[in-house]
Amino acid sequence: MRELKITPIRNGTVIDHIGNGLALDVLKILGVRELDRDSTVSVALHVRSGKLGWKDIVKVEGVELSPRAVNAIALIAPTATISIIRDYRVREKRAVDLPARIVGVLRCPNPNCISNQPEPLESEFEVAARRPTVLVCAFCERRVTDFVRHLA
Numbered sequence: 001m002r003e004l005k006i007t008p009i010r011n012g013t014v015i016d017h018i019g020n021g022l023a024l025d026v027l028k029i030l031g032v033r034e035l036d037r038d039s040t041v042s043v044a045l046h047v048r049s050g051k052l053g054w055k056d057i058v059k060v061e062g063v064e065l066s067p068r069a070v071n072a073i074a075l076i077a078p079t080a081t082i083s084i085i086r087d088y089r090v091r092e093k094r095a096v097d098l099p100a101r102i103v104g105v106l107r108c109p110n111p112n113c114i115s116n117q118p119e120p121l122e123s124e125f126e127v128a129a130r131r132p133t134v135l136v137c138a139f140c141e142r143r144v145t146d147f148v149r150h151l152a
Contacts, residue, residue: 006042012061014083014090015073020046022077023056025148029072030060039063052079072105074098075133075147100127102135106150113140123152 018026023043032041042059049055064084065073073080074096084092104122108115115123115137125135125144135144144150 006044006057006059007040008088009040009042009059009061009085010088012039012059012085013063013065014085015058015060015077016055016081016083017049017052017079018056018058018073018077019052019079020054020056023058025076026056026058026073026080028148029069029076029151030058030063030065032060055079068105070096071099071102072147072151075102075105075135078130078133098127098130098133101125101138102127105152106135106144106147107152108137108140108142109144109146109150110137110140110142113137113142115139 015026023045027043040061044057046054047057065082070082075098078096078098080096082094082096083090102125106123106125108123110116115121124138126138128134128136128143132145137144
């Protein structure tokens with residue numbers, strides 16, 4: 001069996017236990033195109049996991065996630081864990097947790113929703129169900145289950 005080797009990062013974030021095939025969506029959430037060119041970004045796809053069977057991993061140097069990014073990751077990868085790395089050591093590790101309300105992370109799929117109009121109003125969704133995750137728009141009550149397509 002060959003060993004998986006990924007370059008360690010000095011300071012940054014490791015997102016582990018991402019559902020198989022979802023790492024590229026996590027990279028989209030992180031806005032990888034906007035990162036410093038000197039930052040190390042490592043992506044491992046389809047890695048064996050005792051917990052999930054198969055998983056993806058994303059490591060990004062020089063980035064600590066905003067609460068909005070964590071909420072977006074919780075929507076598409078509810079089994080993910082986030083580790084904060086400082087001086088090559090894990091300083092904090094936690095599982096993502098989907099809050100009862102999601103603000104400013106998704107666009108409502110209803111084009112007539114007030115949150116899609118030229119109003120200074122952020123989208124807002126309530127979690128109607130957790131397994132599988134279903135969100136309901138706080139303004140127009142549209143149900144959303146396909147989160148990647150509607151990321152803000």
